[in-house]
Amino acid sequence: MNVDQQLIDQLAHLSRLSFDAETGKEMVHDLNRILSFVEKLSEVNTDGVEPLIYMVEETNVLREDVVQLEITQNEGLKNAPKKDSDYFRVPRFVDSE
Amino acid sequence: MYKSLAETRSAIESGETTIEGLTRYYLQQIADKSSLNAFLEVFQQDALNQAIAADEKRKLGNPGKLNGMVIGIKDVLCYKGHKVSSSSRILEGFESIYTATAVQRLIDEDAVIIGRLNCDEFAMGSSNENSAYGPVHHHLDPNMVPGGSSGGSAVAVAAGLCLATLGTDTGGSIRQPASLCGITGLKPTYGTVSRWGCIAYASSFDQIGPMANTVEDCAIILEVIAGPDEHDSTMIQKPSPAYSQLLKSEGPVKIAYFKQYIESEGLDTEIKAYVLQLIEKLRAAGHTVEELEFPYLDYVIPAYYVLTTAEASSNLSRFDGIHYGYRSKNATDLESTYKLSRTEGFGKEVKRRIMLGTFVLSSGYYDAYYSRAQKVRRMLRDHTNNILNSYSFILMPSTPGTTFPLGGKSSDPIQMYLEDIYTVQANLCGLPAISIPMGQHSNGFPFGVQLVGGASKDSDMLAFAARLQNDFV
Numbered sequence: 001m002n003v004d005q006q007l008i009d010q011l012a013h014l015s016r017l018s019f020d021a022e023t024g025k026e027m028v029h030d031l032n033r034i035l036s037f038v039e040k041l042s043e044v045n046t047d048g049v050e051p052l053i054y055m056v057e058e059t060n061v062l063r064e065d066v067v068q069l070e071i072t073q074n075e076g077l078k079n080a081p082k083k084d085s086d087y088f089r090v091p092r093f094v095d096s097e
Numbered sequence: 098m099y100k101s102l103a104e105t106r107s108a109i110e111s112g113e114t115t116i117e118g119l120t121r122y123y124l125q126q127i128a129d130k131s132s133l134n135a136f137l138e139v140f141q142q143d144a145l146n147q148a149i150a151a152d153e154k155r156k157l158g159n160p161g162k163l164n165g166m167v168i169g170i171k172d173v174l175c176y177k178g179h180k181v182s183s184s185s186r187i188l189e190g191f192e193s194i195y196t197a198t199a200v201q202r203l204i205d206e207d208a209v210i211i212g213r214l215n216c217d218e219f220a221m222g223s224s225n226e227n228s229a230y231g232p233v234h235h236h237l238d239p240n241m242v243p244g245g246s247s248g249g250s251a252v253a254v255a256a257g258l259c260l261a262t263l264g265t266d267t268g269g270s271i272r273q274p275a276s277l278c279g280i281t282g283l284k285p286t287y288g289t290v291s292r293w294g295c296i297a298y299a300s301s302f303d304q305i306g307p308m309a310n311t312v313e314d315c316a317i318i319l320e321v322i323a324g325p326d327e328h329d330s331t332m333i334q335k336p337s338p339a340y341s342q343l344l345k346s347e348g349p350v351k352i353a354y355f356k357q358y359i360e361s362e363g364l365d366t367e368i369k370a371y372v373l374q375l376i377e378k379l380r381a382a383g384h385t386v387e388e389l390e391f392p393y394l395d396y397v398i399p400a401y402y403v404l405t406t407a408e409a410s411s412n413l414s415r416f417d418g419i420h421y422g423y424r425s426k427n428a429t430d431l432e433s434t435y436k437l438s439r440t441e442g443f444g445k446e447v448k449r450r451i452m453l454g455t456f457v458l459s460s461g462y463y464d465a466y467y468s469r470a471q472k473v474r475r476m477l478r479d480h481t482n483n484i485l486n487s488y489s490f491i492l493m494p495s496t497p498g499t500t501f502p503l504g505g506k507s508s509d510p511i512q513m514y515l516e517d518i519y520t521v522q523a524n525l526c527g528l529p530a531i532s533i534p535m536g537q538h539s540n541g542f543p544f545g546v547q548l549v550g551g552a553s554k555d556s557d558m559l560a561f562a563a564r565l566q567n568d569f570v
Contacts, residue, residue, distance in 0.1 A: 008452070015410065015455045016417075016435040017448055030449055030510060031456065037511055038399035038466070044473050051471030052478060054331075055301050055527040056288040061330040075194040079421035088419055093431040 001039065003031040098122065098257050100310045102317060105165045105260060109155070116155070116165055120148035120209050123167050127212070127258045133234050135249040135258060137172050138180060139212040151207040161207030162321055162341075166314075168203055169253045169262040172213040173220055174305070175294035176200050183296045184228035185218045187416050187423045187442030197294025198329070199263060199305045199322040206321045211259050214249030218444045219413065220270055220298045222246050223516035226507050227446045234503075236278065237542060241500040244274030244516070250308050251278040261309035261318060265295060267302045268401050269520025272532035272547060275308055276495035279534045279543030281566070282308045283315040286553050287527035288333040290319075291326035297412040299405035300331070302524045312533060312563040317341040319555065338556050346560035349383045353488040355391035363515060365498040368544055371536055372494055375546060378569055379492075386492070389484065393477055398514055400477065401521040403457050403470035409447075410454025416442065449510065478526040485528075485551040490561060493519050495532035495545035519547060529555040531562045535570050546570065 008027050012019055019027055073086070082089035099105040099119075108114050114122075124144070127136055144167075151164050170176065173183050175193035182188040196204075204210060217227040225233040225248025233248040235241035236256035243252045247264030251274035254262055264271040266284035275282025283306045290305045297303060307318035323337035354376065359369060376386045418424040418438025425437035443451070457466035484491065497518060506512045523530035529552075532545035548565070550558030 003456075007456075011452050011455050011459070014459065015448075015451045016414075016432075016439050017443075017451065018436045018440050027449070027452060031452060034402065034449075034453055034510060035456075037514075038403050038470075040395055040399045041403070041469050041473055042465070044396060044469075044476070046469055046472035046476070049472040049475055051468050052475035053301075053471060056331055056333055058288075058332075058334050061332070061334060063327050071194055078194060079191050081418065081422070081424035090419055091428065091430050091434055 001035050003028055003035060099260065102163070102166050102260065102314050109165050116151045116209065117145065117148040119165070120144050120167055120211065123211055123259050126256075130256055130258060132239065133236060133252055133256060134215055134231050135233050135252040135256065136169065136212045137182065137184070137215050137230055137249070140179060140210060143179075144209050144211045147204070147209045151209060154207055161205065162317060163203060164207040166207075166261060167209045167211050167259045169211050169214045169250065169259045170200055171216050171247050171250050171262065171264050173216065173265055173296040174200050174213075174263060175296070176210065176213075179213070181213065181296065183219045184216050184230055185443065185447070186229045187439070189423060191422055193294075195294060198291035198326045200294065202322050203263075203318075214247070214253055214262060216249055217246035218447050219296070219409070220246040220265055220267055221409070221446050221450055223269070223273055223513050224501070224506065225249065225274070226503065227444055229444055232503055235500050238500075240502055241542070242277070242503055242505075244277035244496070244500065246270040247308065248274050251275055251280055251282070254278070254280045254308055254310060261307055261314050263305055263318075263322075264308050265298075265303055265305050266524065267298050267405060268524050269517040271306045271308055272495050272520050272530060272545070273516060275532045276545030277500045277543070279545075280308055280310055281312055281315055281531065281533050282306065283319060283531045283559070284523060284529065285319060285323065285555050286333070286529045288331055289323045289337060289529075289553075289555060291329040291332060293326055293328035299408035300412060301408060302405055312531070312559055312566050313341065313344060315531070316344060316559045316563070319559075333553060340556050340559055343556045344560045344563045346557075346564045349385065350489045350561060351385045351387075351487070352379065352490050352492050353387055353389045353484055354492045355394070356388050357391050357394040358493050358519060361394065361497070361518070363497045363518065364494060365538070367538055368494050368498065372492070372546060375535070375569060376492070387488070393480065394518070396473055397477065397521050397525060398518060400470045400473045401517070401525060402453070402514060403466050404474060406450045406454035407458050407467050408454070410451045410458065413443075413447070413451055418442070446510075474525050477522065481522065481526045481528065482552065489550070490558060491549040493547050493549070495519060495547040499538045499540060499542035499544050523549050528552055529558050531558060533562055533566050533570065
């Protein structure tokens, strides 16, 4: 696997991150190094092995669906960087026409 | 100062001190040793109020299980009305709107919560150098690292800034700094402690656990924080045992150790000699200690990094610059709000892991990396569980070496990742593991030895670890 600048740009967009020329170059270098390290996994014969996804044996841990007020609207808005009395404020993203 | 809850309790009983007096003492110690940078914030007034209330409860004859214990919490645990930041700029100024289950259970048993502890940003790191609020310094030498990610939690105990702390362990973040700072650190079986209110790094690996001077104190803290919680559906539903009442271990036990772990090139020769010597001592005392082959050593760190970065890239997508946390002033539209807030708010290692995680999950690479790592995880877990069907414990070094200089490994991510070579196996397999201080290296720094136990057999492991701590090291 060879990571190039184009792949870094694509991953950065998917990750909602951005890199300038210098940090992008560093990222190319670091990801190449880390990927060549983790590629060791390709030596393991995993034929017929199911992926391990859940770490506990419990299935369907359910509880009663009871209405409880745990967080108020005010608390929910408390840490927002921009808000008004009822809403999170975001930059305009639809045209006004 | 007192090294255990039992010592603290008897000093309080004899009238030598009070919990309030003790809390004031620790507050002073924290102020005097602020250059260690272990605490990001001290909850002075709340801690004193809790101390006064705890003294009162004791006088009334109904003390909680942790009455007398002054505890610090890693800066990834929510505590309502208090700041929490994951040592990241992206959460600067954030104040919790609810309390983590583990923290609430400590408070309910009279613990005094003295402050929040520095760590690697989002618990990603092995040296505590990735904190946005500066590195933590080793208590024995300010030029050396305490380990990570729970570096502040380890140093706070080792330097006597509080009696015990909570850390979190995703790949060794409790046990590795415990080893480097000469204290005891426990990672419980996955699903033992609720993750509600613990800021997530990699959800199928993360566990909260205690760090203290003794196995006994780790056991009593685990007893308080363990057990099912309706807010975390990934937990073991069986009630947890009274760990502190089950610390008796008698008779000979069967222990395995891995040839590949002991003969690994990266292992410090003195630590290797100590471990082999301990094995001989255990044999001389009548225990069975056998060498086994473990052919997967080279795959544990690669599997760990593929899986944890994948989970991290997903978990950290919640930091969007909109709902809470940092928002870039330079943003002009929605997309630049996301991108610039995250780019300016996250540190370098966090961005590296988000990028790697996004890569292994992306279309075209998912099967070759992510899915393959999940299969290797199953192989590792099944193989390890098979061993633990025949042996009670696996004994291994906690870390390949002692502490290292600040800046010594930070330029090479792979070198840093290898710090966790002995600790990630327990997280990959969901097993309990504990690091206890083993000795002092000729370089003057401490190091630990690690026991890994069977799934949900934390109690047996703690009992034998206490025996190891009291009789063998």
